[in-house]
Amino acid sequence: MIRLSLALALVCLSALPGLAQDRFDLPVSAELLPGWVQADGSRVAAVRLSLEPGWKTYWRTPGDAGIPPQFNWSGSKNMKSVQVAWPTPKVFDQNGLRSIGYADELVIPFTLEPKKTGKPMRVKLVMDIGICADICxxxxxxxxxxxxxxxxxxxxxxxxxxxQRPFSAKEAGVAAATCRMEPTTDGLRIEARVTVPSTGGNEVVIIEPGSGEIWVSEAETQRTGREIVGVSEMIHVNGGTIALDRSTIRLTVLGNNHAVDIQGCTAG
Incomplete structure (x- = not known):
């Protein structure tokens, strides 16, 4: 899918005047920030993406108009585990479709746990990302x-x-988070309800199922008092049966003032 998308994008790219197809002329540059070592021996590092004006890249869940980022750490040495920390993204409207991501600059921190503390760590990372303006x-x-x-x-x-990370459920004062599901012709309908103070302005609920084999539609979001509700449709990408563990469902509330990251929900 990535290769096909890349081929189509390059066809569109060739029609754009003044934008060379050489990789060094793409509207994004990247660098690895080595960071620092914590008291427990783990290292906090980051990738910094710098984008030309008018271009953006995407959050871990990019919305219907975005390209999901992917990380491949194969070949790294002295690396036991990696935890990626995403800063709070923004919501964009792209030709009537919603996308979620970042403009100008994005710093993606990650915590690297070594196999042997105090020893050098080889970071071999391949990131597949999407960058978009009038084309992606x-x-x-x-x-x-x-x-x-x-x-x-x-x-x-x-x-x-x-x-800039979202607040945790505890930090944001989440009193309850429930998920109610019912079968549909193609999959499941999920209704997520979160009791939490307003995050400001036009809020958006993002529902992540905890499985890469499940497609989730853009949630219809509505707030009433202290409760915000997001409703989405879920379809298995291979047409299979959907089996969900509520503890792995991740809910994010994005507002104008801040965001809230909620891991897991109970039966509604």
Whole structure:
């Protein structure tokens, strides 16, 4: 799918005056920020994407008009685990379709747990991302760098990105989060209800099923008092039966003031 999308995007790209097809002239640049080592021996590092004016890239759940980012850490050395921390994204309207992502610059922090603390860590990362303006272009960013043991002083750009993460359910004062599901002709209809103070302005609920084999439609969102409701349709991408574990369902409420990240919901 990525290769097909890339081929189609390059056909469109060739029709754009003044935008070269050479990879160095793409409207995005990337760098690996080595970060710092924490007291437990783990390392906080990040990828920084810098975008030309008018271009954007996407959040982990990009919406109907976006391209989902993918990370491949194969070939990395002395790496036990990786945890990615996404800053709060923005909601964009793209030709009548909603997309969720970032403009100008995106710093994606990640915490790397080494197999052997105090030893160098080889970070071999291939990222497939989408960058969009009037067209969307799949793009691959690659890194292969060895990070030596370094100091414990936080990198300002990474610290700022970490500070932009959504609030947890506890931090935001979530009193309840329920999910009610009912079968449809093609799959399931899910209704998520979250009791939480307003996050400001026009709020959006994002529902992630916890499985990459399930497609979820853009949620219809409505707030009444302290409760916000998001309703989506779910379809198995291979036409199979959908089996959901409510503890793996992830709900995100995006508002003008802040966002809330809620892991799991109970039966509604």
């Amino acid at each position: 272009i799949p793009h691959t960013v690659s890194f292969d760098e060895t990070l030596q043991h370094s100091g414990s002083k936080p990198t300002p750009a990474i610290a700022a990105a970490l500070a």
